[in-house]
Amino acid sequence: MLILRKKFFRQTASMSVAPLLYLIAFGLGMGQGVSIGGHTYMEFLIPGLVAMSSMTQAFAIAGEINIARFYWRIFEEFQAAPIRNIAYVTGEVLAGMTRALLSVGVILLIGLISGVVLHYGAFFWVAVLLNSFVFSSLAVCLAMLVASHADQALLTNFFITPMAFLGGTFFPVDRMPPWAQSVLNFLPLTHAAHAIRGSAFQQPAEPYPYLLLAGIGTVLFVLAFWCVNRAKE
Template identity: 40%
Template sequence: MSFLTEVYAVAWSDIRFMRHNVRNILISSLMLPILYLLAFGYGLKAGDVEIEGQMIPYLDFVIPGIIALTSLSSSFSSTSTRMNVQRLYYRSFDEMMMCPLSNSAIIIGKTALGMCRSLLSCSLMFIIGYVLEPSYMNLTPLLVVSVLLACFTFSLLGETAALMVKSHQAMSTFSSLVITPMTFLCGTFFSVAALPEVLQGLLYALPLTEASVCIRAAALDVYAFPYWALGVLALFALAFYLIDLYLIKNRKI
């Protein structure tokens, strides 16, 4: 209970921030996924996509990919931007570090904003997908677990970026070098299995690929769920957590 109280104390201000800006957050979180849906889902007018021997209409294929992409963009941007402002401008993060709070509570608490925002955005995106393609989109327990883990992983990644960079310009560079390539290359808009094995290995080294694979398999529910990908995504979350813990413990912030 003491640990949960500390987590809540860290997350309280971010949750209040989201509560007072929920309309703007919803609009900004949904605009990009909807544009991707219109551009790739309807604009390309692609045919069926083969996954694990199953032929899937491209629109049904791309909607879970956009949900995975939403978990990345909403979690990362909200967590990294908020922490970056707190560290570099208000210096409130430094003040929080002087409070009698455990490092783990700080790390977990700072994921609250990213997780809440991305879960809300992913839920709305799933509802849109279900309205468009009710015969394919399924709300399953594995889908809930996959989305939760993806949101948590990318919130931790946002913390990692925010703790490492020294300026907003550096954060922009990080996004350009890491987030933008993941957006377009990690199986959100195409099947990674169609690429050469060397490229597949490179893309599976990025967490959004595993998130896309898990969310698509759970949402479509037409082929076996890749538990190995869920395990790899959990390892990414653990790795980001340990990096954050190292940065905070050694005050390299």
């Protein structure tokens, strides 16, 4: 939080660029006159951007961990300090979740300025928190496994970026061919986008996406702790 306070405006400015571009290109450009399930495309897009941004910003903590490991050598300081590994993992995961919540706030503000008014109740925020928990834990886990900062960028390009576009963020998954739906249902972001969008549209909450995200996040958190225990400089 101390670091975030010092670069708060730079972080929020950088987090607002991509959502603005997506809203202009997809919402105002391609989505004019498009209706999905009785909602405008802008109303459909905002929850998708919330799911995508909370994923990418939570996972971005991996880049900061890599810099701390390979360039600043701060991870050695953590290993030598009287800090338990579970505290380190929890701190990094919470840092990623904080970044995710900040990015969600930026998107909701942009949506409000654009005239999009949705319902942001308790289930909405629970879905956002679970989504960011999943990808923050994944980020810590993978950051301990990669051998260089370039390897981390490779993982982002091959897994996170495709998931950001295919996980039900910009289009309904149920409009894809059955075989594609089966593949996309393996992506955590697909279920996160479904839960976030459903709560924003005030649809009855389905327990399955929430339980699935909680289960995946717990497993990844345990794996992150195990990876930190095994990490060697």
